[in-house]
Amino acid sequence: MHKAINLRRWGPLLLLGCVLLWMGEVLLYLPPWNLATQEPAAAAAPPASSPAGDGGVSIAQPFVAIAKQARASVVNISMVKKRTGGSGRFINPFFEDPFFRRFFGEEFERRIPAPQEHQEQGLGSGVIVRPDGYIITNNHVVEGADELIVSLPDKRTFKAKLIGADPKTDVAVIKIEAVNLPVLPWGDASQLQVGEMVLAVGNPFGLSQTVTMGIISAVGRANMGIVDYEDFIQTDAAINPGNSGGALVNLKGELIGINSAIFTQSGGYMGIGFAIPSNMANSVMQSLLKHGKVIRGWIGVSIQEVTPDLAKEFGATGTTGALVADVMDDSPASRAKLERGDIITTYNNTAIRDPGQLRSLVADTPPGTAVTLSIIREKKSQEIRVTIGELPKEPAKTSSHDTESARGDHALAGITVENLSSQTDRSGRSKFRGGVVVSDIAANSPAEQAGLRVGDIIHEINRKPVKDVREFERLTKQLTLKTPVLLLLTRGNTTIFLSIDAMR
Secondary structure, three states, X not given: OOOOOOHHHHHHHHHHHHHHHHHHHHXXXXXXXXXXXXXXXXXXXXXXXXXXXXXXXXXXXXXHHHHHHHHHHEEEEEEEEEEEEOOOOOOOHHXXXXXXXXXXXXXXXXXXOOOEEEEEEEEEEEEEXXXXXXXXXXXXXXXXXXXXXXXXXXXXXXXXXXXXXXXOOOEEEEEOOOOOOOOOXXXXXXXXXXXXXXXXXXXXXXXXXXXEEEEEEEEEEOOOOOOOOOOEEEEOOOOOOXXXXXXXXXXXXXXXXXEEEEOOOOOOOOOOEEEEEHHHHHHHHHHHXXXXXXXXXXXXXXXXXXOHHHHHHHOOOOOOOEEEEEEOOOOHHHHOOOOOOOEEEEEOOEEOOOHHXXXXXXXOOOOOOEEXXXXXXXXXXXXXXXXXXXXXXXXXXXXXXOEEEOOOOOOOOOEEEEEOOOEEOOOOOEEEOOOEEEEEEOOOOXXXXXXXXXXXXXXXXXXXXXXXXXXXXXXXXOOOOOOOEEEEEEEOOEEEEEEEOOOO
């Protein structure tokens, strides 16, 4: 049993403790007192956020300094497109013939409307990157422009000349005849971390010199369908129409991105904006200035994402990296003995997240550069040295007829294929001998659910070549409901692996 508390002995002490505790709570909420004057000392010290002129240090001062520096280097770009349309008078060639003039009369001719020239205008932003007037912006800001006008923060305006543009990255470079312009220093976007604070500077809706603040929401965004080469920085700093081509700046005052696009369902800001990384933008700009075009690196492989099923199939422990689906003949990859089914995990000691990152890294590497690839082949790791080549034209595809439908109860049931003639690219180098093209897929079939598409060209079933519809029929007859299928196929200009399991 518990011992009873002696209230007569301990009661006064407990009461005193409660009184002292209550007094402490009261004192906690009373204002401090100056013992020398017995007056409240509330006004003795300024608040921590007081202006610097009052002796305090403002938290906002670093942002003010960075915004001031960035705004000085961000310009407004107005573009004019001249178009023909509307109504007006024109001379129809038929009316130069006296017969038509006599038959229809001159009054009829005057009633016929004729196109008139009118102008379409657009607004965007740009960033001064060289003091002698070179400005980087988006390709879509200047594309098709007949006239470009640049307005500087000091209210001066200049006509601009297009130096070069690259639609595949949405980067363009223009120039104005000016000197001693303020520039933003380039930062290293590869070192960005999610959560870093950034400022976006531009001219949304024509409101010049607008600065918004946010954080880096994600890096390495790809497969957005915006441009061919995507490695976007995602930010929640407000980016609106007119911000395109403006600066994304870190807290060191460095240019780490060129604002390019937004995700929106309303036409305005919804908290998701995308910027081209500074490394990519600078590389494209240097190539445009030096060569007048963008020269991209190339190793000659078709790559795809490593899905959990493919990782299991090829012996990888995770889903990072890029799976080699095809190696082109007479390419840097083929000369380096890279093989179909290899998983590239690092590129010159840079870990590969996904195929988009690898594609951008290769493209940014100057032709002739030797690089080291870490790969997984047959569940073993090894390294391969590859000398980067220059990106050639993309291959073309041709096809023929003869059809076969896969019947039975297996992973490929419900698809119809046709014979494919020998495929060659524009340089005449053979890619595959034969194959079958998918002409129809049954709704809700395992193949459709796995992502097979009409127009895909099947070259292998479970690592066995498919030369024609007869070989396709022979191989599919060997399949059962429990047999998982690994297809090697070409989709558009890309060769990929696709795993199909009828039991899922």
